[in-house]
Each structure stands twice: as C-alpha cells, then as structure tokens.
Amino acid sequence: MFHKMKKILLIMLSVLGSVMFANAQTAIDMATASTTQEGTAVRVRGVMTSGPEGGRVRFLADRTGGLAAFLASATDPNWANINIGDSVEVVGTLKYFNCLPEIDPITSVTVLATNRTVPTYTFTAANASAAFALRYLGSVVKITDLTSINNTAGPLVGTFPPQASGSGVNYTLNGDATLPYRVLRISTIPGAVIPSGAFNISGVVGRFVSGGNTAAACTGTDGFQMIGRSAADITNNAAPTRLSGTITSPRNDTSIAAGSTLDIMTDAYDSSSQALTVNFFLGSRLIGSASTSPYTYSYTFPANTLNGSYALRAVITGADLRTISITRNVTITGGATTALMSIAQAKLRSVGDSVIIRGVMSTGVESGNTRFIYDASAGMAIFIRGNGAPWTNLNVGDSIEVGGRITYFNCLVQVNVTRQTVLSVRRPIQVLTFDASTITGANSTLGAVYNDDNLGKIILLTNINSVGTVNQGSVLPLTGNFLSGINAYALNGIAELTFRPYATFAGATIPSAPFALQGVLGRFSFNSPADSPVGCVQGVGYQLIGRDPVGDIQPLSVKSSIADLGVVVFPNPAVDYVTINTSKGNIKSIVISNMVGQLIQNVAVTGTQSHIDVAGLAAGSYLVSISTDLGTAVSRIVKN
Numbered sequence: 001m002f003h004k005m006k007k008i009l010l011i012m013l014s015v016l017g018s019v020m021f022a023n024a025q026t027a028i029d030m031a032t033a034s035t036t037q038e039g040t041a042v043r044v045r046g047v048m049t050s051g052p053e054g055g056r057v058r059f060l061a062d063r064t065g066g067l068a069a070f071l072a073s074a075t076d077p078n079w080a081n082i083n084i085g086d087s088v089e090v091v092g093t094l095k096y097f098n099c100l101p102e103i104d105p106i107t108s109v110t111v112l113a114t115n116r117t118v119p120t121y122t123f124t125a126a127n128a129s130a131a132f133a134l135r136y137l138g139s140v141v142k143i144t145d146l147t148s149i150n151n152t153a154g155p156l157v158g159t160f161p162p163q164a165s166g167s168g169v170n171y172t173l174n175g176d177a178t179l180p181y182r183v184l185r186i187s188t189i190p191g192a193v194i195p196s197g198a199f200n201i202s203g204v205v206g207r208f209v210s211g212g213n214t215a216a217a218c219t220g221t222d223g224f225q226m227i228g229r230s231a232a233d234i235t236n237n238a239a240p241t242r243l244s245g246t247i248t249s250p251r252n253d254t255s256i257a258a259g260s261t262l263d264i265m266t267d268a269y270d271s272s273s274q275a276l277t278v279n280f281f282l283g284s285r286l287i288g289s290a291s292t293s294p295y296t297y298s299y300t301f302p303a304n305t306l307n308g309s310y311a312l313r314a315v316i317t318g319a320d321l322r323t324i325s326i327t328r329n330v331t332i333t334g335g336a337t338t339a340l341m342s343i344a345q346a347k348l349r350s351v352g353d354s355v356i357i358r359g360v361m362s363t364g365v366e367s368g369n370t371r372f373i374y375d376a377s378a379g380m381a382i383f384i385r386g387n388g389a390p391w392t393n394l395n396v397g398d399s400i401e402v403g404g405r406i407t408y409f410n411c412l413v414q415v416n417v418t419r420q421t422v423l424s425v426r427r428p429i430q431v432l433t434f435d436a437s438t439i440t441g442a443n444s445t446l447g448a449v450y451n452d453d454n455l456g457k458i459i460l461l462t463n464i465n466s467v468g469t470v471n472q473g474s475v476l477p478l479t480g481n482f483l484s485g486i487n488a489y490a491l492n493g494i495a496e497l498t499f500r501p502y503a504t505f506a507g508a509t510i511p512s513a514p515f516a517l518q519g520v521l522g523r524f525s526f527n528s529p530a531d532s533p534v535g536c537v538q539g540v541g542y543q544l545i546g547r548d549p550v551g552d553i554q555p556l557s558v559k560s561s562i563a564d565l566g567v568v569v570f571p572n573p574a575v576d577y578v579t580i581n582t583s584k585g586n587i588k589s590i591v592i593s594n595m596v597g598q599l600i601q602n603v604a605v606t607g608t609q610s611h612i613d614v615a616g617l618a619a620g621s622y623l624v625s626i627s628t629d630l631g632t633a634v635s636r637i638v639k640n
Helices: 002-025 125-131
Strands: 041-048 057-061 066-070 087-097 100-113 120-124 140-146 149-151 168-173 176-184 199-207 224-228 234-236 247-249 254-257 261-266 277-282 285-290 296-300 308-317 323-333 354-361 370-374 379-383 399-409 412-424 431-435 458-464 467-471 474-478 489-491 494-501 515-523 542-546 553-555 567-570 577-582 587-593 599-607 609-613 620-628 631-639
Touching: 041 100, 057 199, 066 087, 120 125, 125 140, 125 176, 176 199, 261 308, 277 296, 285 296, 354 412, 379 399, 494 515, 567 620, 567 631, 577 587, 577 620, 587 609, 599 609
Parallel strands: 066 100, 120 140, 176 224, 254 323, 379 412, 431 458, 494 542
Antiparallel strands: 041 057, 041 087, 057 066, 087 100, 140 199, 149 168, 168 176, 199 224, 199 234, 247 261, 261 296, 277 285, 277 308, 308 323, 354 370, 354 399, 370 379, 399 412, 458 515, 467 474, 467 489, 489 494, 515 542, 515 553, 567 577, 577 609, 587 599, 587 620, 620 631
C-alpha cells in the first residue's frame, strides 16, 4: 500500500513539474503573470521601464500591465547593458514581496530589441489616483498639473533633501495621500531642483504592502506608489509641442486612372519648429517619404493596378517621435479588372481586403501554419488553418494560387488563406545572393538585403564568419552546434543581421568560417501592433529564416573556384547533357541539387571526365558540387 501511494505521489509530482515547465515555455502577458500563483515558473516579454536606480529591482511592462524582476545582485553582469526601452524576455519563478509581483529567482534574461517605445500613461493631477492600480503596475505614468511635493512637514521648497542612508523616502504629490511618491536614494532625484508653478512628474508604478507574500494576501487595491527614476522625469508644465497636419491633396474618394501620377501634398506642422518626417503608404506598402517642407510626394500607379478603392495614408512623425496618421481613399479606374493580382499589388491592399495571388512556395511543412511564397514582383506570407492536405504534400518550388484576406501579425503582412489550388510542382527556384561581409549593421548595406521587396524570397548570405547569440545587448560568439530553444542568432557579430532558424536546426553543426547560410526573409516585430501596419517601424524586424540545415547551411571552406581544381563544366546553359572534366587528379563524385539544397542526382565517378544526363530536369538553375582528389568546388548550371 505504501509503495502504491508513493508511486502515485511521484507521478503527481512529475505531472505537476511538467505542467510548470510547460507553462514557462510559452510567454504570457503581464496581466496574467502579475496575478499568477506564487512559485509558478513563468516566461514574460516586455519593455524595460526602470534601470539601475532601482538597485536589484527592475520593472518591465507590456500593454496589459507589468511586474518586477529581482536581480541576483545590483551589479548582476547579466543586466549590465540592459537599459530603459530595451525589449526583453525574462524566465524565472514568480513570487510576491510585500505584494509586489516579481520574478525571483531569474533563470534567464534575453534582449529581443533595443530602443523600443516605453508604455506611458498620462493623467492630470485631478484624476491621478486612477493610475495607482494593478493595471498600471510596472508601467510609466506621467502626472501633469502638479503644484507641490510634500513630506510630513508640508510642501518641499527649493530642492529634494539629500539621502545619506536607507533605500528611499516617501512623499505625496500635491499633499494628497492617495498620490504617494517614493524617491530612491541611489536615483538622481535627491538634491534635484523642484520646479516652481505647475509641473509634471513621471515614474514607475510599484507596490508595497507589508507582509503580502502570497497572491491571496494581495487581492486588495492598497499599497500602490509612484517610484521616481531620475531628475529628468520632473519637468515644467510648459505648453506641449503641437503636432498637426492633414493630406491637402488629393481629396477623399478621388478617382485616378491606372498608369497616372498622383501628387500627394500635406501641411505637416510641428510647433517646436524641429524636423518632421512624413511617410506615405498605399495600403500596407511604404511608397515614399518626405523630410523637408512642403512634405509632398508623387507616386505613379502601375498600368496594371487592380481597379478598386485604396487607402492612401500619410504618417507624420515629430521630433519627439509622436505620430499622427491621416487616410484618404483613392479609387483606381482603367486598370486591371481580374481578381487575380500580383503579390506586389496584394501588399498595397488594406487589412481585411480580399485578394487572389499566385506564387512559388519558398517554405514547406517546416514552417507550420505560416508559409512564404513569391512571384516576379514580390513575396509575402500566407497563413493557413491546419496543416492537412494539400499542405502536407506541398514543397518548396511548388506553384500555387491562394485566395483570402489581408492581415497583419507583428508587422508581417500575410494572406489569411480561405482557398488554395496547386498549379504545378517543382518550379525553378529564384535565389538572391548577397555577400555578408559587406553588411556593416543597421544602415543602407543592411537595408539593401533586409527589406520589404525581398520579403518571402530565398536569400543566400555568403562569407559568414560567425554565429552568435544576443544577450544583454552584446553578441556572444557560438561554436560547435546550433542550440535548442534559441529564437534568433546574430551573424558576423551584427545584432540586426538576424538569422532565425526553425527547430530543425537544433544540434546542426556550425561550419568553419567562412560559410554560407540560406533561408527565407521574414519579419517579426514583437512590440508593434499585431493587426495593422500603423506603428510598424520601417526597416525593423526583418530576419532570415532557416528552414532545413541540410540545404541551408553551406560550407565554403572548399575551393571557391572550379578553376583551382582544373575543373571545366560545359555546355552551360545545357539542354540534354553536361560534361565535367578535370586536368588535375580524378573526379570522385558529382552531386546536383536545386537552389534550395534539395538533392536531385548523386553520381559516383572514377576518372577525369563524366557526362551527366540533365534532359529530365525542369528548366532553371542548379548547383553542381564536384569532389576531386584535391577538394570540392561548386558550380552553377542553367538547364534550358
């Protein structure tokens, strides 16, 4: 009996541990995390809202709420380079310390992006008590129209008192006990000047209820407080900068013929007289920008633009990064009338519009519900519901027609597929090749590769010298094998040159430098709106998606030129046969693969010459790997 009960207990503990572990594998939002039972393993993602001024306590938040992370020490090296505005993923165990939900201990912290928008909520002094609530925990709150900061003796005058000891001092705003304000000793606020007249204060909402160390003990609404971060958060209540503007031309519901040029004019204005930027969008696609007055742009509609209504949008961005968006509807006439459109045309359509497109698949079953396709004009994602037939039988290179509606997911424009038709299989694959050694970071060299025009297309990056993980803003070189559970890698030490492989890469060998990586260009911007192009920062979030390590990892530590091995491949282009011979040593094997690495032929050879039958191959480009006594070289052939 004892042994049976012991066995049942062990099974229950195992199941409980598995559940806790599984829960920690999926990121949950802050609102869920901040009310989770203590002792639960959690994984959260958010933007940092506080920094070293909090000592071992750091706050992070998303759009639903926030919580604290409790560091192993105030000088924890894992957090040394993490700043306010950095987007992070934190894994650990949830606990309550005086009713403050915090992750302690912290298992890992990973920087996902930097310089993100910090969630900030503004209240006037008259209604500021509403900010002291669980909804705003961990978030930055700004209170305007304040007139005093008080201690028990009354309003402070001149400067904040110095703090020689202790962790911090509690004050009230406007002498109101419902507006508690805590100044930390190690912040820059002690000794700072207190403005005269009306002023504003920003800070992070925290919580302190003595003895509240369980979720059950923290269900009340007391203990919330604003925590000051720095003297820069205290500002005079000067007249705010006014950002305004509209589209002065064209008027709403203007009609224009396909093939014509449309002059777009705005009257963008910033009362601070600082520089503005106006980005112009047609549907979801950026068509142009203007950074000098009068902020205009001329766009020519292609002659084959599909007839119908389009959303023309101008996004005005001020010097303080505030934005306003104005939309005008434009109707195209005299263009294409068929429902079938190019992918480039589909990307001009608005969210919710129905489209029909055709393209060649650049990913297969390894990408789950999100597949990528491209045509001669552009590429994009398609989202399918379920992975059953016919999707299980579709491969890279198959040509399909899909119908559905335009949607967005974290800045990735895609078609929510409602129907699909297979047109043909094993079509020639287009591969765009770029030299990674010429890419130097977040500038024009990166933008020439990672951009919307290349989205969904297959890209081959050559001359890769390193693969690294990104942690605390630094790139840590990786050797040996690709890891399990890592979302993204940095190539050549450049965090923005992101490589995001599927799970099939776990354990795959990282070749000796230099080598090449191939994949499909995708996009994922975690902190951007999931269902709209509004807020998607141009050029942010692009990443090369690795599909299969067998074809996408290409060692280059072989001879880079067939001439070095004395190899000659002819005729090229070929129709029926390709002849390969060498003047140096003997040929050992010849491997032909398509441009995505799928094996077509593997021929064992003994001698200096071989004739390869290619008559049965579809027209297109192929890679021929030739191994000789002296090494291996790769040549590209074209089959007509």
